[in-house]
Amino acid sequence: MTGEIRRPPFQPGLRLRRALGGTAGWRGFALQVVLLVALVWAIHAIIGNARANLAAQKVASGFGFLWSTSGFAVSQALIPYSESSTYLQALLVGLTNTLVVSIVGIVCATIIGFLVGLGRLSPNWLLARIAGAYVELIRNLPLLFQILFWYLAVLAALPNPRQNISLFDSVFLSNRGFGMPKPIATAAFDPFAAAVVVTIACWIALHVIARRRLFATGRQTTVWPLGIGLLIGLPLLAALIFGAPLTFEYPVLRGFNFAGGLRVVPEFAALALALSTYSGAFIAEIVRAGVQSVHKGQTEAGASLGLSRAAVLRLIVVPQAMRVILPPLTNQFLNLTKNSSLAVGIGYPDLVSVFAGTTLSQTGQAIEIIAITMAVYLVLSLLTSVLMGLYGRRIARSMGT
Amino acid sequence: MKRATLLLTIAIAAGWSMQGASAQTLKTVKERGVLACGVTQGLPGFSAPDDKGNWAGLDVDLCRGIAAAIFDDATKVKYVPLSAKDRFTALQSGEIDVLSRNTTWTLSRDTSLGVNFAGINYYDGQGFLVRKSLKVNSALELNGASVCLQTGTSNEQNLADFFKGNNMKYEVVAFSTADEVVKAYESGRCDAFTADLSQLYAERLKLTTPADHEVLPQVISKEPLGPLVRHGDDQWLDVVRWTLFAQIDAEELGITQKNVDDQAKSDKPELRRVFGTDGSLGEQLGLTKDWFHRIIKATGNYGEIFDRNVGTDSKLGISRGLNQLWNKGGIMFAPPIR
Secondary structure: OOOOOOOOOOOOOHHHHHHHHHHHHHHHHHHHHHHHHHHHHHHHHHHHHHHHHHHHOOEEEOOOHOOOEOOOOOOOOOOOOOOOOOHHHHHHHHHHHHHHHHHHHHHHHHHHHHHHHHHOOOOOOOHHHHHHHHHHHHOHHHHHHHHHHHHOOOOOOOOHHOOOOOOOEEEEEEOEEEEEEEEEEEEOHHHHHHHHHHHHHHHHHHHHHHHHHHHOOOOOOOOHHHHHHHHHHHHHHHHHHHHHOEEEEOOEEEEEEOOEEEEEHHHHHHHHHHHHHHHHHHHHHHHHHHHHOOHHHHHHHHHHOOOOHHHHHHHHHHHHHHHHHHEEEHHHHHHHHHHHHHHHHOOOOHHHHHHHHHHHHHHHHHHHHHHHHHHHHHHHHHHHHHHHHHHHHHHHOOOOO | OOHHHHHHHHHHHHHHHHHHHHHOOHHHHHHOEEEEEEEOOOOOOOEEEEEOOOOOOHHHHHHHHHHHHHOOOOEEEEEEOOOOOOOHHHHHHOOEEEEEEEEEEOOOHHHHEEEEEOOEEEEEEEEEEEEEHHHOOOOOHOOOEEEEEEOOOOOOHHHHHHHHHHOOOOEEEOOEEEOHHHHHHHOOOHHHHEEEEEHHHHHOOOOOHHEEEEEEOOOOOOOOEEEEEEEHHHEEEEEHHHHHHHHHHHHHOOOOOHHHHHHOOOOOOOHHOOOOOOOOOHHHHHOOOOOHHHHHHOOOHHHHHHHHHOOOOOOOOOOOOOEHHHHHHHOOOOOOOO
């Protein structure tokens, strides 16, 4: 086609109408405005009504309570917290506890899911059956039941702190949890950390160079011996020059409990275990579906190139399966985070237990606290979705689609 | 229970059931024909279903007394089991008319929750349950201990105050229901289980071998337990308050479930007033002339209620102690009915 490109005549009214009302025109626009006004009015009425009712009943309202002293203790706090901290800090303690158990759960569930999912497709009869049995058993039992099972079964099997199971007098296992030495940074820690960072940077650089060379010349370069050498050598050198970067504080049995050291409370262990095995079973099915969605020809093509079965999986099948796997996988991550609120059943101090539980009952400000809790879960879920979306786009780009 | 809180919150926000906030509760209850009473999820002696499935206990007898005063039928009660943390929301939202659920009267609850305490039906204190094998004789020897408790109670703050005040370290493990606390304590997760003494005696019965466990003698707090109503309905507050006082006064007057019919015929001026033969005390409460008679006929006096549910005639076997009448060495005291 020749000739100059003709621009459509400039019609601002039409364009505005399209933007606001779509194809329905001004009528559609008017409808949207009416709906919006109705929605704003409804929200305003609900808030006004609630405030008037609360005031009439002399129920305290507002967010001022967040700055009052909480006066209660929490068994696991990753940020500084004591009885004299505020309710806001209690909220943050609950939030970090929820985050920690969710992140640990997501990582473990993903690993379990991929191993079991791929295991179920394995040509090894026994492995495939075991993976299948795992999936069918775990995903068909209620999660709360599994959490209670791990908590009570594991607790019942462990001895009390005085009859603890210990390894080299530095690692202790009892029904109070898993105690281990706590690393404490010394003056030599900074140069050591710098050495580690430099090493990791070198490793990544080596990888990039090796990959470029592979793509340019088709020759494979083995980098890992050099990498391992670096990884051990450089930090070791730093440690030799500046002294030991860490000292350890060992847990000591004092009275009823272990004092000092690091401790993983049994509530955390039970919750993380239950969440990862449960979600792992669902992820396994998602992975299986994803792998099976990749055409058989791809595997055969890989095999005919002389790649091993593992290499075919890693280089050809899984990257293509990821496109199918990712959206339902995101769902599982969201589910896991929300399911972590079942913690309240075993006394793990998560957001719901600390904030929507203790704080709510002490202050009685149900509306504010439930609203904050819902908002926090919403933000967490949206963040997870956004991150998974970004990852999905990266995969799509790398595959040229 | 999380869902219950959420629903109740929405109910408050939307103002669906807020009519109860005005002076209408007695009328609403009469029209409904049944009293909605908030109780525990099962605390023997205070509120728990018996072997026939009927709710029984010290707190339940107050609900039965109120129902008897209004309907002359102690069975016209709908019991709503509530967890410690959901109880106030249930009352605020109007789901229940009265909360009779071993609840401690404190200033912050009285002022910030939109509730009024109607009286005290059990004087309690917080204590510790421990294994006898620990050889602990005093709560002051619990330095470094793990302590299990139920969240949503006044016990959490008391525990923190006690350990901090005595410069002792501790680990708290908080569960949402009492049964979860019992399981965790029994599995050895905690060295001690803290709650109000009365509750500890009741929960101890749920353990496999109750005899292996003991309640330490120290009491670390005052826990006056009593019924609550919504703020702003003084007439209803009076009904609940004077039902409790009627039970206590009946014991002082020597009126029991057995002799109440005879006593009602008495010529003593005091009893004529109480039973409504003279005057109109019942009508002034918005009830009937024979309100007192109905209550005692249905539940017996406070002493009988105590003995039957938590005292010497029950499995709990708690002695009267502070809950003995004021003229018999305790502090249980009710204003006179006149």
